[in-house]
Amino acid sequence: MPAAEDLKLLTLAAKAAGDIALKYSGPTAQRWDKPDGQGPVTEADLAVNAMLEDMLPKARPDYGWLSEESEDNEARLGKDHVFIIDPIDGTRSFAEGSATWAHSLAVAKRGEVTAAVIYLPQRDLLYTASKGGGAFCNGRPISVTSPAALSAAKVLTAKPNLDAQHWLGGAAPTFQRSYRPSLAYRLARVADGGYSAMLTLRRSWEWDIAAGDLILREAGGLISDRLKAPLQFNNPTPLLEGVVAATPTTHQELLKALDPKGPGIPGQ
Structure with a gap:
């Protein structure tokens, strides 16, 4: 599948993830601590992950799956393409009621990321990129800047x-x-x-x-x-x-x- 088509899919999925996450209030959402000091997870993380794990593999059944909130297995290693997903990046921030958390969605092809979305629904920021297609925030091109030293x-x-x-x-x-x-x-x-x-x-x-x-x-x-x-x-x-x-x-x-x-x- 062309990277541009994967980007369209990831963009739709990220917006759907935002709709789900915003139904929860971070400070009142049910929260658990993961074992081995891996940080917190909330019911919002799990709800977003469940939606994405249903939506994305249905759209690309030959792609592998790797997500922070899904049990990992070796099946993804035999796939040319794999979804790499963080349902809510910055869960601790989300749980504290901050707006600085994101949905992070990517497709990698043979180890290289070819389509990507970072979406901060509470800040109305949608960052997107596809391989060779440039990078954008809310549809406008973005680029790095360099200091003198x-x-x-x-x-x-x-x-x-x-x-x-x-x-x-x-x-x-x-x-x-x-x-x-x-x-x-x-x-x-x-x-x-x-x-x-x-x-x-x-x-x-x-x-x-x-x-x-x-x-x-x-x-x-x-x-x-x-x-x-x-x-x-x-x-x-x-x-x-x-x-x-x-x-x-x-x-x-x-x-x-x-x-x-x-x-x-x-x-x-």
């Missing part, structure tokens, strides 16, 4: 990523740090030029990153793991070795400053 860069990252153990010379470079609770939204804000980079040094789930990977690349940015390797999706264990996503210049400068032997961290 790393010291002027605005970087979305959690404070633990600045720990000395992650950086050559024992100190993080100087830049302007900000934070947003949704990894997908952080990637989208780099793609739309609002920020210079997004950095997370912990191992990251594919469903948090897949949609933003394509949107950022189609907007002219660069993205890799913390070890400088390109991102590949639909891995047997769907984890990536951190993410460095940025304008081309900032991406290069951050990778030069990172210690490749530095440990991963538990925070985002």
